[in-house]
Amino acid sequence: xxxxxxxxxxxxxxxxxxxxxxxxxxxxxxxxxxxxxxxxxxxxxxxxxxxxxxxxxxxxxxxxxxxxxxxxxxxxxxxxxxxxxxxxxxxxxxxxxxxxxxxxxxxxxxxxxxxxxxxxxxxxxxxxxxxxxxxxxxxxxxxxxxxxxxxxxxxxxxxxxxxxxxxxxxxxxxxxxxxxxxxxxxxxxxxxxxxxxxxxxxxxxxxxxxxxxxxxxxxxxxxxxxxxxxxxxxxxxxxxxxxxxx
Numbered sequence: 001x002x003x004x005x006x007x008x009x010x011x012x013x014x015x016x017x018x019x020x021x022x023x024x025x026x027x028x029x030x031x032x033x034x035x036x037x038x039x040x041x042x043x044x045x046x047x048x049x050x051x052x053x054x055x056x057x058x059x060x061x062x063x064x065x066x067x068x069x070x071x072x073x074x075x076x077x078x079x080x081x082x083x084x085x086x087x088x089x090x091x092x093x094x095x096x097x098x099x100x101x102x103x104x105x106x107x108x109x110x111x112x113x114x115x116x117x118x119x120x121x122x123x124x125x126x127x128x129x130x131x132x133x134x135x136x137x138x139x140x141x142x143x144x145x146x147x148x149x150x151x152x153x154x155x156x157x158x159x160x161x162x163x164x165x166x167x168x169x170x171x172x173x174x175x176x177x178x179x180x181x182x183x184x185x186x187x188x189x190x191x192x193x194x195x196x197x198x199x200x201x202x203x204x205x206x207x208x209x210x211x212x213x214x215x216x217x218x219x220x221x222x223x224x225x226x227x228x229x230x231x232x233x234x235x236x237x238x239x240x241x242x243x244x245x246x
Contacts, residue, residue: 003083007226008033010064010123011093013043015192016142019215020090020222021046025055027223030088032057033077035064035123037093064093064119065111074126085134086127088226091120092142094160101155109156116160120167128175137180138226141168142218145188145241161186165237172235181234183225187218188241208243 007024011017013036021032032050034057036043043059050057062073095115097108120141131137146154147161165184172182189203190213204210221240224230239245 003081003085004031005085005087006031006033007088007090008035008086008123009090009092010035010119012036013039013046016187016190016215016218017092018046019219020092021057022049023216023219023223024088024226025050025057026053028227033060033086034058035060035062035093037061037063064122065114067122070122071126085130087131087136088138089124089127090140090142090222091123093119094142096154096157098153098157100153104156112156113160117163120164131180132175132178135179139171139180139182140222140225141184143184143186143237145186145239145244148186148237148239149245168237169235176234181230183233183235184237185218185221185225186237186239186241188213188244190215190218206244211242213240213242
């Protein structure tokens with residue numbers, strides 16, 4: 001018996017992650033697995049917004065940096081859903097620990113690298129074999145303008161997001177024959193909690209479109225890449241940044 005096809009979004013409780021969860025449920029009618037680390041209230045709010053519009057959602061709490069915990073939660077979900085498949089994987093979890101490199105603490109380096117890069121590995125590795133067997137899948141990695149051009153004060157974040165781009169391009173070539181696409185989106189300045197402390201007025205001057213982007217705009221791009229309309233796009237990095245380039 002063929003089961004349901006799900007979409008999993010890491011870091012799905014707030015910001016861009018929340019917008020992606022809501023859009024995938026609304027536009028592509030996927031039941032959503034909302035991964036989050038600690039903020040249960042925010043994750044529940046994302047879930048309730050999806051359910052309010054007629055969608056389906058479940059919460060999956062684990063720290064993407066913790067391989068054992070991530071694998072255990074995914075294995076438990078699979079046991080409970082033996083006929084179902086996670087068909088879309090959105091690796092969105094990320095954190096910032098900004099500061100000049102010369103003063104950067106070991107922990108600030110490791111936390112940022114592990115969340116983005118090890119998080120991608122810890123989630124995608126146990127799920128990819130089933131996508132290959134199924135001969136269809138979508139993997140979408142959320143990078144950043146920092147990973148494309150580098151941002152001073154964010155050497156750790158730029159390294160992590162650039163590494164994710166390299167992983168996207170390599171993995172895309174490995175799995176393309178099985179109709180699994182792997183792409184990255186690289187947002188610029190987006191209105192979220194993460195950017196709420198920035199000097200919007202000054203930064204807008206750097207953006208040709210003269211505004212910050214909305215999380216929903218990033219989510220629409222992810223939806224397109226997750227859809228069958230994007231079947232011939234793989235290994236790409238699509239910038240969504242209002243025109244900022246290095």
